Amino acid sequence: MSGTETNYDLGYPIVVGAASEFAEFASQFDRPALVLTDADPTVRRIARAAARAMHRAPVIPVPLGERRKRLVTVERVLDELAARGVERDALVVGVGGGVASDLFGFACATYMRGIRYAHVATTLVAMVDAAIGAKTGVNLRAGKNLVGSFHDPAGVFCDVTALRTLTRSAMREGMSEIVKAAIIEGGDFFASLEELSGHRFAAWPWEQVIAGAVKVKTMVVADDRLEAGRRETLNLGHTFAHGIERASDFKVPHGSAVALGLRAAGLLALQTGRFSRDEHLRVLTLLALFGLPFDTAVEPNEILAAMRHDKKRRGGRLRFTLPRAIGDVEYGVEVPLTSVRAVLRRLRELPEPLLARR
Numbered sequence: 365m366s367g368t369e370t371n372y373d374l375g376y377p378i379v380v381g382a383a384s385e386f387a388e389f390a391s392q393f394d395r396p397a398l399v400l401t402d403a404d405p406t407v408r409r410i411a412r413a414a415a416r417a418m419h420r421a422p423v424i425p426v427p428l429g430e431r432r433k434r435l436v437t438v439e440r441v442l443d444e445l446a447a448r449g450v451e452r453d454a455l456v457v458g459v460g461g462g463v464a465s466d467l468f469g470f471a472c473a474t475y476m477r478g479i480r481y482a483h484v485a486t487t488l489v490a491m492v493d494a495a496i497g498a499k500t501g502v503n504l505r506a507g508k509n510l511v512g513s514f515h516d517p518a519g520v521f522c523d524v525t526a527l528r529t530l531t532r533s534a535m536r537e538g539m540s541e542i543v544k545a546a547i548i549e550g551g552d553f554f555a556s557l558e559e560l561s562g563h564r565f566a567a568w569p570w571e572q573v574i575a576g577a578v579k580v581k582t583m584v585v586a587d588d589r590l591e592a593g594r595r596e597t598l599n600l601g602h603t604f605a606h607g608i609e610r611a612s613d614f615k616v617p618h619g620s621a622v623a624l625g626l627r628a629a630g631l632l633a634l635q636t637g638r639f640s641r642d643e644h645l646r647v648l649t650l651l652a653l654f655g656l657p658f659d660t661a662v663e664p665n666e667i668l669a670a671m672r673h674d675k676k677r678r679g680g681r682l683r684f685t686l687p688r689a690i691g692d693v694e695y696g697v698e699v700p701l702t703s704v705r706a707v708l709r710r711l712r713e714l715p716e717p718l719l720a721r722r
């Protein structure tokens with residue numbers, strides 16, 4: 365198959381390629397009952413082209429966005445599937461970013477107790493993170509992603525051509541997850557990002573970069589599908605990030621919060637004698653080159669209070685995933701609250717070596 369096919373460890377194909385390679389990916393599946401797409405006009409165009417490559421399957425646009433990632437929208441989708449007589453053995457194809465893969469995937473996980481679902485990822489976040497790993501779900505008033513299900517997709521196609529129309533900020537959102545993957549993987553992957561950071565995004569070999577990040581996620585997830593242990597590795601920077609998102613009332617977007625969380629995890633690892641200053645600075649430099657933030661005005665006490673609500677908390681204690689080195693992270697680390705507080709205070713300031721750059 366053309367495109368870059370990542371490993372099959374998860375039991376379903378994940379192909380990274382150009383839109384022109386989609387037909388070949390789709391030929392592995394039976395004809396879809398229908399195509400569900402984010403109603404955004406750009407995404408709809410991508411969905412129409414995908415449907416043409418799949419025996420002109422009907423295309424159903426659904427208005428999405430984080431605020432519509434709710435059960436009412438899921439019900440709309442379920443009603444649509446029922447009205448069109450979609451049967452238990454059908455395949456549905458979804459097109460869009462992480463909101464689409466979470467919401468359409470969840471609808472298909474529950475429709476008739478689960479039908480097959482394949483996703484065409486059109487944002488960087490969906491390609492390197494949301495569309496792989498089987499977590500689907502929607503938000504409740506009480507918080508993000510509080511209702512959901514593990515539902516393996518039948519396949520994922522990462523359409524690198526779609527990146528051309530993404531905004532700079534949507535690209536940044538995905539970059540922090542790629543940097544996270546690179547800290548976990550280390551070696552050539554991290555070094556290749558350092559090398560690429562000097563070039564414009566338009567000149568990047570996206571197929572290679574996305575396949576690299578997908579490989580990290582699939583390897584970790586294959587080892588621990590239901591998050592009993594090693595999957596927590598992927599939570600690097602995220603305990604802090606979720607606290608910052610909540611405390612800012614979601615004004616700080618996830619990717620930016622992850623960048624802050626990666627700095628905080630690095631600082632906490634430095635403070636507890638796990639990580640070297642040189643490697644911490646390499647991470648910060650990379651984040652800076654992608655235009656990601658390091659400092660936030662959000663109150664440390666509010667971040668800490670919000671962190672205590674984290675889904676991943678066990679037995680009332682905060683647990684962190686921390687770097688020991690680039691390419692070596694440790695999960696389930698319990699750290700004294702005083703160290704966490706000290707790190708949160710540092711997030712109010714820029715890191716010294718970077719002050720000069722701004």
Ligand SMILES: NC(=O)c1ccc[n+]([C@@H]2O[C@H](COP(=O)([O-])OP(=O)(O)OC[C@H]3O[C@@H](n4cnc5c(N)ncnc54)[C@H](O)[C@@H]3O)[C@@H](O)[C@H]2O)c1
Nearest residue numbers: 404406461462463464486487489490493494499526529530
């Ligand atoms: N399940 C998981 O493991 C997981 C992991 C990470 C994130 N997520 C979820 O993913 C969501 C964020 O995903 P996202 O950042 O992709 O958001 P998104 O799906 O809302 O897409 C962002 C914006 O870009 C638009 N868009 C999509 N593709 C485009 C394209 N090719 N060109 C131009 N515009 C395009 C969308 O219409 C939307 O306005 C969050 O809800 C988050 O919880 C889930």
Ligand SMILES: [Zn+2]
Nearest residue numbers: 541602618622
């Ligand atoms: Zn994330």
